[in-house]
Amino acid sequence: MQTESTNDLILELHSTRDCMTQVVETLSEAFEGLRLPEDATFDIKLATQEAVVNAVEHGNGADERKMVRVRCHTNEDTITVTVSDEGNGFDPGSVPNPTLPENILKESGRGLFLIHQLCDEVRFNDRGNEITFVKKIARGE
């Protein structure tokens, strides 16, 4: 793990089943020091949790030798998180909408949907193995 400054955080973790917990705990500690609104930090932590689970399970195929990289940058107005894996990437447009009747009772497939719902902006790199999401900070919440 490497911390660049109070507002920047970089984590590199093996694709273990515990790494998601480690990421969320580290973000929680970092956000506490920045005194950010609780609603915004809850949303970004949950989105990060979903992205890390996807990176470990789908991107890296739960291969513990492969790494997941998490970067978090916080400024006055936004929290931006980027999660990347060592997989071949995927087409985010191919992910079915989990709220459609034919998908609503499936147990999986809600992670990316939740990231979109929880964040104000979501984008991918061209390869599809790196997701960046942004949460606006509503001061005075």
Next chain:
Amino acid sequence: MKIEVTQAEGAVLIALSGEIVNREDQSAASELISQKLEEGERTFVLDLSQVPYVSSLGIAVLVGAHVKVSDSEGKLRLVNPRPKVAKILEMTKVNDFFRTYSSVEEALSAD
């Protein structure tokens, strides 16, 4: 996640506590429901008052339980989901599948 199971007034009372954070948590809840259905139980009360929030894994646990219980013509009642749990249930649009109650007693006495 911790799971406490008790038998109460013709229903299986399952109290979850903590965060549902991995596939093992998901499997444990799923296997418990399956086991109780095999034993003939049909009414389940799931106390969520000690679950601080749910991710998609938590939603998977709840949806999985709903499907299993419904397929066996049983009933699944949720008790006291916290605001962050209710928010994700609503966001994922699965809240309509669940009847929620404000207390275990209320859920146990429901029709």
